[in-house]
Amino acid sequence: MRPLDGIRVVDFSRVLAGPMATQILAESGAEVTKIERPGTGDESRIFEPVFEGGMSAYYSAFNRSKRSIVVDMKTDDGRQLAFDLAAQADVLVENFLPGAMDRLGLGYEALAEANPGLIYVSNTGFGQSGPYRDRKGYDTIFQALSGVIDLTGHPDGPPAKVGVPFADLTSGLWIVIAALTGLMGRVSSGKGCHVDLAMMDVQVSLLSLPAARHFALGEIPARTGTEHPGRVPSAAYRCKGGAWLFISASDQHWPVLCDVLGLTEMAKDESLRKNLDRVTRRDEVTAALSSAAALRERAELAESLRAAGVPAGEVNTVPEILNDEHIRARGMVGSFDDADRGATPGLRTPARFSGYEPHRFEAPPKLGADTRSILADELGLTAEQISALYEKGIVA
Structure with a gap:
């Protein structure tokens, strides 16, 4: 049945x-x-x-x-x-x-x-x-x-x-x-x-979320690429060798993410502990994360982030995801x-x-x-x- x-x-x-x-x-x-x-x-x-x-x-x-x-x-x-x-x-x-x-x-x-x-x-x-x-x-x-x-x-x-x-x-x-x-x-x-x-x-x-921003702020939502309009970091970062990794971190993930990427000073910066502050300083944060990610192989960085509890996902091609072990399982x-x-x-x-x-x-x-x-x-x-x-x- x-x-x-x-x-x-x-x-x-x-x-x-x-x-x-x-x-x-x-x-x-x-x-x-x-x-x-x-x-x-x-x-x-x-x-x-x-x-x-x-x-x-x-x-x-x-x-x-x-x-x-x-x-x-x-x-x-x-x-x-x-x-x-x-x-x-x-x-x-x-x-x-x-x-x-x-x-x-x-x-x-x-x-x-x-x-x-x-x-x-x-x-x-x-x-x-x-x-x-x-x-x-x-x-x-x-x-x-x-x-x-x-x-x-x-x-x-x-x-x-x-x-x-x-x-x-x-x-x-x-x-x-x-x-x-x-x-x-x-x-x-x-x-x-x-x-x-x-x-x-x-x-x-x-359009529920863009519409909500328009209703609340009167803004005209703009294209943001892979970035999230209201969260930093939440974007795809290019790793060593050219492969891309998507990282999305909330406040509780931020210091751990910095530690994994070797961004010691940012991890200590109290003015970056809250998402609203990171959104305000989006360009600075994005540049630092992009530079750090570019020094790491994607597979190694992805596993390090997940092991530390930071949400991360490889930007897969269609053949990659169709042959992924989890999807097959x-x-x-x-x-x-x-x-x-x-x-x-x-x-x-x-x-x-x-x-x-x-x-x-x-x-x-x-x-x-x-x-x-x-x-x-x-x-x-x-x-x-x-x-x-x-x-x-x-x-x-």
Whole structure:
């Protein structure tokens, strides 16, 4: 048994945020049916790079453990099939522009009449209301508009996007939060609901700390590179040989940090004991720590700091962290069996629930791999009816 066993999810979403969310639900036990268009399916199926055997690495990262049914929703019969599947679901996830699902006859009001308990999550760029509701956008557009890009980068450099698709990934997590919150609300109310979840709103909500500084101080937060605006030291320092080490120290760590780095005079300086004083003298402190760190090999310095109780972390590359002994011991790098390639690596869903079976970790579905079985087993169509749908090109 898994935590979400018995929960049915119909997934109309494509590319990243929605598929990421429904993959988390699927690997937690929900039965997720991905509804895809004929021919191409989710456009991320052809995104580069691809594994040997032809599967997109991008697609495989967000579509494991699901089923795929191909339905032509440009046809009346196709829309009816999609409606019938949603009428049996607990959760629906879609990421079309506002009004698109209504025009297909698959909007919340129509489906709620047939399925009052449905949790219907609409993940759009700008939401169902507001002057920007009909705008299109991508991850980096939301990063830019929200101020995230303006906050990222070094003070003397241009703005920079986050190194991962930050807006998509955080929105995916909020889709999961919204779906599970809706399901919990249904337990007490007996009713489903429509969730209006805008990627733009998600990004703005993540500005909580910069916004708090603006509300309190009236400041316009600036780019700080790896430094923390309110704590010194908290930054990446370059070590001997060029590798980087991140050091973050509070007041109780400060004298110990100075001792490890050989900064005897700074350790004795009472005017640097409090963080507020170190923030005021940021340039002086940063210069001293940078010079001291540059004389030490990263591995040796990191171990010395950790042994002394000072928080420190190597700035790893992606291959370094994927092969890290702790990450491997935690089982974060897993492997699923792809029919065309065999064992294929991927990153596991991180939550672990005691008393339940482990999360699923199954290969992404081939396009339309489950169409026939879903039509027969869930919609109760006869072999003749199914054959007719295939012949008309309504399903594939």
